[in-house]
Amino acid sequence: MIKQKEIKFPQEKDSTATIALLNYDVTTLTYQSKTAKEQFAVFSEIYYKDGWNAYVDGKLTPHFRVNYVLRGMIVPAGKHTIEFKFEPKVIQQGKIISLSSYGLLIFITVGWFFYERKKKV
Numbered sequence: 852m853i854k855q856k857e858i859k860f861p862q863e864k865d866s867t868a869t870i871a872l873l874n875y876d877v878t879t880l881t882y883q884s885k886t887a888k889e890q891f892a893v894f895s896e897i898y899y900k901d902g903w904n905a906y907v908d909g910k911l912t913p914h915f916r917v918n919y920v921l922r923g924m925i926v927p928a929g930k931h932t933i934e935f936k937f938e939p940k941v942i943q944q945g946k947i948i949s950l951s952s953y954g955l956l957i958f959i960t961v962g963w964f965f966y967e968r969k970k971k972v
Contacts, residue, residue, distance in 0.1 A: 878937040898922035902939030
């Protein structure tokens with residue numbers, strides 16, 4: 852059995868804390884948070900671990916499944932920008948394969964052109 856890292860969630864509530872949704876896009880959600888103390892926030896989006904990454908001020912931060920469906924994360928004290936980005940590995944791998952294929956196709960075409968040119972001379 853694999854032991855998971857124990858996570859300590861903030862116990863004190865900050866009644867003045869706020870989180871506002873700034874941008875809602877297909878692949879990016881941007882929030883602005885302001886808290887006096889470290890807090891745990893639950894977001895009303897579906898948790899999907901494969902592909903979604905959470906960033907606090909541009910730094911990759913872990914997020915968790917909450918109540919089987921939603922996602923949550925520990926929000927540090929202060930004013931921060933929180934982003935959820937959809938960055939699946941399969942899309943990144945597909946980009947690499949596509950670019951490599953295009954490069955190979957261009958290389959073969961240019962090679963064939965110079966081969967035919969040399970053959971005529």
